[in-house]
Amino acid sequence: xxLPLFSASDDPGPSFFHFAQSAGLTSPTSSGTALSxxxxxxxxxxxxxxxxxxxxxxxxxxxxxxxxxxxxEPADRFTALAISGTAARGxxxxxxxxxxxEHYEKMTDTALSxxxxxNYLSPIIQRNNLTSPLLVLPLLAGWDSSHQxxxxxxxxxxxxxxxxxxxxxxxxxxxxxxxxxxxxxxxGLDRDAALTLGALAIYEAGDNDPSTGGPDxxxxxxxxxxxxxxxxxxELANExxxxxxxxxxxxxxxxxxxxxxxxx
Amino acid sequence: xxxxFYVAPEQLIRDRAEFxxxxxxxxxxxxxxxxxxxxxxxxENPSASLFKISEVYDRIAFAGVGKYNEFDRLRExxxxxxxxxxxTYSRGDxxxxxxxxxxxxxxGDMFTEGQKPLEVEILVAQLGNRIRPTKLYRIAYxxxxxDEPRFAVLGGDAETIKARFAASEDSLEPLTTTLKNAVAALxxxxxxxxxxxxxxxxxxxxxxxxxxxxxxxxxxxxxxx
Numbered sequence: 001x002x003l004p005l006f007s008a009s010d011d012p013g014p015s016f017f018h019f020a021q022s023a024g025l026t027s028p029t030s031s032g033t034a035l036s037x038x039x040x041x042x043x044x045x046x047x048x049x050x051x052x053x054x055x056x057x058x059x060x061x062x063x064x065x066x067x068x069x070x071x072x073e074p075a076d077r078f079t080a081l082a083i084s085g086t087a088a089r090g091x092x093x094x095x096x097x098x099x100x101x102e103h104y105e106k107m108t109d110t111a112l113s114x115x116x117x118x119n120y121l122s123p124i125i126q127r128n129n130l131t132s133p134l135l136v137l138p139l140l141a142g143w144d145s146s147h148q149x150x151x152x153x154x155x156x157x158x159x160x161x162x163x164x165x166x167x168x169x170x171x172x173x174x175x176x177x178x179x180x181x182x183x184x185x186x187x188g189l190d191r192d193a194a195l196t197l198g199a200l201a202i203y204e205a206g207d208n209d210p211s212t213g214g215p216d217x218x219x220x221x222x223x224x225x226x227x228x229x230x231x232x233x234x235e236l237a238n239e240x241x242x243x244x245x246x247x248x249x250x251x252x253x254x255x256x257x258x259x260x261x262x263x264x
Numbered sequence: 265x266x267x268x269f270y271v272a273p274e275q276l277i278r279d280r281a282e283f284x285x286x287x288x289x290x291x292x293x294x295x296x297x298x299x300x301x302x303x304x305x306x307x308e309n310p311s312a313s314l315f316k317i318s319e320v321y322d323r324i325a326f327a328g329v330g331k332y333n334e335f336d337r338l339r340e341x342x343x344x345x346x347x348x349x350x351x352t353y354s355r356g357d358x359x360x361x362x363x364x365x366x367x368x369x370x371x372g373d374m375f376t377e378g379q380k381p382l383e384v385e386i387l388v389a390q391l392g393n394r395i396r397p398t399k400l401y402r403i404a405y406x407x408x409x410x411d412e413p414r415f416a417v418l419g420g421d422a423e424t425i426k427a428r429f430a431a432s433e434d435s436l437e438p439l440t441t442t443l444k445n446a447v448a449a450l451x452x453x454x455x456x457x458x459x460x461x462x463x464x465x466x467x468x469x470x471x472x473x474x475x476x477x478x479x480x481x482x483x484x485x486x487x488x489x
Contacts, residue, residue: 003366004344019344025351099347106319106343
């Protein structure tokens with residue numbers, strides 16, 4: 001690639017996506033029907049000082065393609081991005097988002113607002129999903145420093161962006177995870193309660209959806225758990241996550257696999 | 265009916281060089297220097313929002329003197345080139361030398377073929393790691409690229425400032441010493457520069473992927489104490 005210089009009238013501005021399109025760096029749109037590994041469950045729950053995100057680790061094609069996929073990534077220090085849908089497009093999407101936010105910051109010397117980031121992703125999702133069968137549906141959560149609160153944004157297949165004030169789920173395990181969150185959520189949860197509820201939602205999804213991986217005590221692989229708060233993006237240590245799932249698993253074992261009449 | 269006058273190529277080049285030098289000399293200068301653990305760039309810049317020094321990539325920074333609109337466009341092109349290259353290959357493949365060469369080619373083309381030469385001088389700095397060296401590339405208005413071993417001065421009064429800085433520092437020093445020397449060299453013996461009129465950026469490993477840091481006025485005052 002040569003030095004990308006533009007005249008003022010066709011300059012793509014601080015948007016990396018628009019620059020990448022003009023330079024031919026984005027994936028071509030396609031109309032094929034190939035499906036690469038997909039299916040997932042990721043949830044986001046708001047708590048009093050931020051957002052908790054929990055995501056399973058399994059990539060599923062006709063059989064299990066991978067057991068240790070990271071479906072939640074920091075898009076920047078205060079923003080997390082999770083993906084569901086086609087893995088290949090999801091990974092490209094995360095790279096595009098990470099680079100776009102950083103690119104904007106370098107070009108303008110100001111960070112994009114959280115709402116600005118959420119809106120920026122809409123046309124990228126729309127372009128992918130309306131021109132290709134390789135769908136991708138992300139979930140964005142972040143710490144909004146100007147409003148001093150955690151915020152969650154979800155998207156529909158056409159790129160529509162919707163803010164959720166309580167919680168959101170994406171992926172094939174959504175019905176099970178969402179029901180758990182619906183029953184267990186209340187406004188102003190603290191961090192620990194939100195983590196417990198999030199873990200339970202993913203446990204339920206893994207228990208009922210064949211395409212969502214639950215805790216894997218044999219390989220010591222557990223769902224990813226992260227918090228996004230004024231401290232930024234923080235991922236819980238594997239031992240900590242393992243312990244939380246071990247507690248749920250113990251209870252379930254004692255009650256013979258049922259929740260036992262209460263949400264626990 | 266129009267008349268064509270012959271202009272000797274030597275004359276043409278001289279005129280263009282003179283034009284560019286005049287434009288560059290109107291602005292204030294910049295010092296870029298390697299210190300013990302990084303690279304510092306110091307500019308005299310009364311504006312707190314129109315920057316001369318900028319982050320380009322994880323370990324690459326840019327500084328420009330001369331006409332703001334001209335070097336700012338080069339800065340933007342550099343960021344686009346770096347982000348595009350890193351996206352296509354990998355972050356580790358983004359190299360300051362390649363970027364400096366593109367700048368040199370573009371400035372050279374504009375000098376010989378453009379309506380007018382660009383009235384800018386730019387500096388591309390790279391913080392080294394295991395596979396790449398710490399480097400300062402200075403690119404002049406006519407496309408001359410030079411690989412400066414320890415420090416570079418851009419702008420109108422470059423030779424005088426260069427002599428002052430070279431006299432004060434002969435080995436790698438800590439940031440605070442190099443910054444003091446750079447500010448003293450920019451100011452000269454007869455005046456002092458207010459901290460508010462200094463723009464300072466560094467490239468230094470702090471455990472993050474991105475190594476560029478713009479220093480605030482209070483951080484600069486602290487270092488200059």
